[in-house]
Amino acid sequence: MPLPVVAIIGRPNVGKSTLFNRLVGKRLALVDDRPGVTRDRREGEARLFDLTFTIMDTAGFEDEDPHTLPGRMRAQTEAAVRDADAALFLVDARAGITPLDEEIGRWLRGEDTPVIVAANKAEGRGGEAGRLEAFALGLGEPIALSAEHGEGLADLFESLRPYVEREEEETVEEDEEDPSRPLHIAIVGRPNAGKSTLVNTMLGEERMITGPEAGITRDSIKLDWEWKGRGVHLVDTAGLRKRAKVEDKLEKLSAMDTRRAIDMAEVVxxxxxxxxxxxAQDLRIADQVIEEGRGLVIALNKWDVADHASSLFNGVKAALQEGLSQLKDVPLLTVSAKTGKGIDQLLGAAFEIRDSWSRRVTTGELNRWFEKAVDNNPPPAPGGRRIKLRYITQVKTRPPTFVVFGTRVDQLPESYRRYLLNSMRRDLKLGAVPLRMTMRAPKNPYDANKD
Structure with a gap:
């Protein structure tokens, strides 16, 4: 099934190609300060959070004789709009509304294609006057946008959503949904924790150099492996010491390489x-993994030689619950890198965490949960003025990331956001993976005095 089509339209030099490049994630369209660089329609697959659609860059709309080159370019633009599911009408917020903008607005009002007006070049507060001026085009509330700096994309997402989200669940990247894809896993920890020994035992060969000396591993070593018929992309990393103790340049580079390995991993x-x-250094490493939004499994190595095993396990578990308050119930397992005991449980837990980390909650299930959560515990009313939470959407996976739309969300206390995250993790069974949640409010100047 073809993707929905969104056509970008506007007079020359308002930033259409810059926005096109931003949405496709590549510099496919030429961009220059001079007007009229784009002549033909250019199409690309756009991703805006979890929306996937075809975006079409068009030539600048000019009032010219149909037989001239600018006139033929205008005909191409008109055809693009008529074929599109939605038109994104770009104006220059800093220049304000021009007579040509007004002409384009009159033409669009006579077409059947839904129109979204975006005031581009509105970075900072410099374009607010131009955005408000665009209300006069009679095409609804304009959104503020900066294609060059990537500002206003959440508002653009909210505006486009009704026209393109019908393909949302069918166009999720196949790679993210395929449970048979290799698991990207990085093994990290302090020096001499047994990381390389664990890798060797997993592989069944002396692939990594090991020994009693701390810091033998310097580079992050990437290895492809198979566990019970499932692919694993395994990365052994250099030990991470407390940053203040790292003075050697080579050790600093090794630490940077380890942090890159964390960035590239699915589960750490x-x-x-x-x-x-x-x-304390273990907690700092765990906090970094969570901050990067990666799945986390904690393994107690050298369990075969540990003293007072039961009390040690309970003590570590209690300390993790207190020290990692932002993510409760992180899996804590015991292993012996030397004997191989516990490795199967470790890999099984890692695959389960990856599944939760990649999970997409359907829009219906998510909003049913959201309505119930808000009904059970309504948001506060600071100063007697209600905070209204209208709906929620999942904008990405890996890690699961959500946007809540409502009014006065800037006054919502952090404790209420934590309540939503904890309820979501429990009720939707998202497990012990990092979750992201941001709040967005529509920018409507006429809402300023409303409850």
Whole structure:
């Protein structure tokens, strides 16, 4: 089934090609300060959060004889709009509304294609006057946008959503939905925690150099492996010491390489040394993994030689609950890199975390949960003025990321946002993976004095 089509229209040099490049994620369209660079219609597959659609860049709309080159370009633009599911009418917020903008507006009002007006070049507050002026075009509330700086994309998402989201669930990247794809897993921890020994035991060969000296591994070593018929992309990393103790340039580069490995991983295994227990540096590493939005599994290594095993496990678990308050119930497992005990459980937990990390909640299920959560615990009314939460949408996976739309959301306390996240994790069974939630309010100047 073809993707919905959105055509960008506007007079020359308002930033149509810049926005096109922003939405397709590549510099496919030529961009220059001079007007009239774009002549033919150019199409590309656009991604805006979780919306996927065909975006069409068009020539600048000019009032010229149909037989001239500008006239033929205008005919191409008109045809593009008539074939589109929605038209995105771009105006220059800093220049204000021109007579040609007004002519384009009159023509669009006579067409059947839905129109969204976007005031581009509105970075900062400099374009607000031009945005308000665009109300006079009679095509609804304009949104503020900066194609060059990527500002206003959440408002653009909200405006486009009714016209293109019908394809949303059918156009999720196949790679994200395929449970058979290789698991990208990075093993991190302090020096001498046994990371390379664990990798060697997993592979069944002495692939990594090991020894009693700390810091043998310097580069992040990437290895392709198979566990029970499932592909695993395994990365062994250099040990991470407390930053203040890192003085050697090579060790600094190794630490940067490890952090890049965390960025590229789907799930990170934080390996602890059971003979030393949980240390502050372990919590710092775990916090970095969560901050990067990666799935996290914590493994207590050297369990075969640990003293007072039961009390040690309970003590580490309690310390993690307190030290990682932003993400409760992170899996804590025991392993022996030397004997291989616990490795199957570790890999099984990593695949489960990856499944939760990649999960997409359907729009219907998500908003049924949202209505119930808000009904059970309505948001506060600071100063006697209600905060209205209207709906929620999942904008991406890996990690699951959500946007809540409503009014006065800037006054919503952090405790209420935590309530929503905790309820979501529990009720929707999203597991112990990082979740992202942002709040967005429509920018309508006429709402300023309304409840």
């Amino acid at each position: 295994v934080l390996l602890l040394d059971a003979t030393r227990g949980l240390e």
